[in-house]
Amino acid sequence: MQLIDIGANLTHDSFDRDREAVLQRARAAGVSQLVITGASREHSPRALALARAHPGFLFATAGVHPHHAVEYTEECDAEMRALLAQPEVVAVGECGLDYNRDFSPRPAQRRAFERQLQSAVDTGKPLFLHQRDAHADFMAIMKQFDGQLAAAVVHCFTGTREELFDYLDQDWHIGITGWLCDERRGAHLRELVPHIPSDRLMIETDAPYLLPRTLKPMPKDRRNEPAFLAHIAEEVARDRGEEVAATAATTTATARAFFGLP
Template sequence: MTALNLVDIGANLTHESFRADFDEVLARARAHGVTQILVTGASAAGSRAAHALAAEHPGFLHATAGVHPHHAHEYDAATDALLRELSAQPQVKAVGETGLDYFRNYSPHAAQLDAFERQLQIAVDCGKPLFLHQRDAHEDFIACLDRVRDRICRAVVHCFTGERAELIDYLDRGCHIGITGWICDERRGQHLRELVRLIPADRLMIETDAPYLLPRDLVPKPSHRRNEPMYLAHVCAAVAAARGERVDTVAQLSSDNARAFFALDD
């Protein structure tokens, strides 16, 4: 597996479930061919923590800085200032995770839209890519994105689980697409096995979204049910099978895409 040289573009390594064995998690990731990980910032505190982890593990860990729509109701002037400060740091490679989530609605729609638009402006101002989230809010999401699309450098819709029309909308706007272990779920992810073939080779990236979205078809399944970056190789194999390509081919192209997208050193 070490020959795969994989990049996990989204892992929530600041999650409390990783505190007890964090070093072992990183060691297992390396042993399974993961050579770089983007640590997702999804709140003010989480973004600060993601940056700290990236600073402690230069070259291997990198960070994003953003506020997930679930936390949009917490977004204020201090949050905006913090994200701007973090986005200026070399360890922070993208603005986000940001976007809209009308499925859970943990924050009111108005608060989500405000936080999303303010983070879009941060991306415009700092010139770094966007790490995006959308669930059950496609129309509003596209409307917001369209207002800045010609002023942002790059955007990835991470953890894509949507339908064909949504995928085409993203691809038409030049977005990259992040695929997770959702593709391994025979109940909910079957459609992704068809749609992943539509993603151009130069815009496909893969991720675990750890500790969430543990691939359902892992054998044996870990007893703790926690996902971690070591399983990115499994996601890569599932994507390769769905696209009818070699695993090493998908590993190479997804990693090359990630390094170019996030401006990572190889």
């Protein structure tokens, strides 16, 4: 069984002590390829460097998360475009809007998002998107780029039924994480995942965040890692009424096609 983790924050400092061991455990658990999330000026170049150190296994995105939107200057735009020119960088992002935390002012978030959408138009690379509590503005900004974008995945989808169908109506892809396993916040996702067409569904850990709460035994440090993607695949398969092998095969094929992976 082969799995692809489309979103892991492997440049996070919690992996500094054992990153190679984490990658070995991922391989042993059936993860054949990983896309490392680039989410800031600091971490996007690191994601590329890590991908280059593991050719064919690791790939990267390059972008600025809405939390860091104030970083998105002209110099930052030039840096991101230089990263996006590299073959190991397979998507623009993580980018989007986050009105839940508002770590950056909303006007700055919208400006940074629009600049990165233009980069996606110019490079022809797919988008790795983030949206939290900002659906109306998110859709309005995306609408400005109708017909110009190669493809898009709404990563770590946690939203409502209405939001899901708005995304599917645009032919966007959906990334499902261990949020599904959180009985406090994610129970509604179990009813929604059967509605995602198999050629639009991908899975991800968002490691080191979002450790699946149904994982047994729990790691002592409560750190999520790509090896736990197999557990997420099992949960998604159960909710979709599929064999795990079928969910693994379709999500892997979808991810390879979306990101252009070998």
